[in-house]
Amino acid sequence: MILIKNARIICASSEHHMKQMDILIRDGIIENIASSIENDNAQVIEQENLHVSIGWFDSSVSFGEPGFEERQTMKNGLQVAATSGFTHIMLNPNNQPNPQDASGINYLKSISSGSPVTVLPVGNFSLSQEGAHLAELYDMHQAGAVSFYDYKHSVENANLLKVGLQYVKPFKGIIQSFPQDAQIAGKGMINEDQAGTELGLKTIPTFAEELRVARDIELARYTGSHLHIPTVTTNAALLLIDKARESGVQITCSVAIHHFTTASDALLDYNTNFKVQPPLRDVEETKKVLDHVKNGLVDMITSDHIPLTIESKDVEFDQADYGSTGLESAFGMANEALGTEQSIELLTGGYAVFQKELPKLEKGSPANLTFFDPSESYVLSKQQLSSTSKNSLFIGRNLKGKVLGTYNNQKLQWNERNS
Incomplete structure (x- = not known):
């Protein structure tokens, strides 16, 4: 007791x-x-x-295990999640091998058992995340996959996304689509703005996100299936999502905490910890995203936790990997920006979106x-x-x-x- x-x-x-x-x-x-x-x-x-509140839910968490244990083992990751206030995490397919069938999902559930943190595995959307053929979506759903996502990879094949949305609709599966047009983004690494000009690095225009979100909204509208847009970063994309929802499209979204608390001018000393994907936006865009978070346009916030080794970050900026850890700072940053009650609301929004029973404090x-x-x-x-x-x-x-x-x-x- x-x-x-x-x-x-x-x-x-x-x-x-x-x-x-x-x-x-x-x-x-x-x-x-x-x-x-x-x-x-x-x-x-x-x-x-x-x-005390109901347990918090993070919809975008990456560890290393299996395959990249040097980044973060499952044991260390679950301990960090628990001490950071999260009782439920969605584990991204950002390891090796990525889960793309029932056995991959079952394995992740088995190595994460016995923790105060409930792991909700996310399976690949396409085989090997190559965007050519659907992974075994139904079998993974039956095994306990909560969603399907080619993690941080754009689904360039619109027809494959359409077919996937149609396929998962009967069993109420949820597909995530990374909000970036790969062809528009090209080899860009940071946002196209004043900071990007000063840094002299290849940039990505904000409309790479808006263009992809606009396309995906129409695919969700056509299929009538649930589409989730993770880690949205622009004013225009959030407005498109809001308008689509008002017209009856079944679409939800998240925003990473760093995208409403940190702007691209933080990159000016070439600190690779600020190299994230999607990129940090300029001060004005970041303020608009924060306003939308405060005004209820966003279903949930996420840490978008991505552990990386020193060797992945302590290199020249264009050679560094994308990502920042975020579990341990999630509440402190959100609470500072949003206040306690709204932070808790947005840190628990994932239950409703991903069809998990909302805990009750009664x-x-x-x-x-x-x-x-x-x-x-x-x-x-x-x-x-x-x-x-x-x-x-x-x-x-x-x-x-x-x-x-x-x-x-x-x-x-x-x-x-x-x-």
């Missing part, structure tokens, strides 16, 4: 929202929620300014919880990162709010630094 004392509940769907309550958990079930609970046999969780429900203190401010340092790879673009940034722990799958993670 676990007794959580004097915790402020942040859960808009709960009758206890914004109230200070005690919570008693027995065998993974919330047995009682009351203003005061006493139980001599329970493990007591008590912390100054303790807040008596009799399975306990799926995140514990945090939203008020503590600090500067993120490399030493604070427990991820194997330290390629975070948020090192040196001011964060607000610290995660205290998680509870899920009848397992408690209580962060040692707060004991």
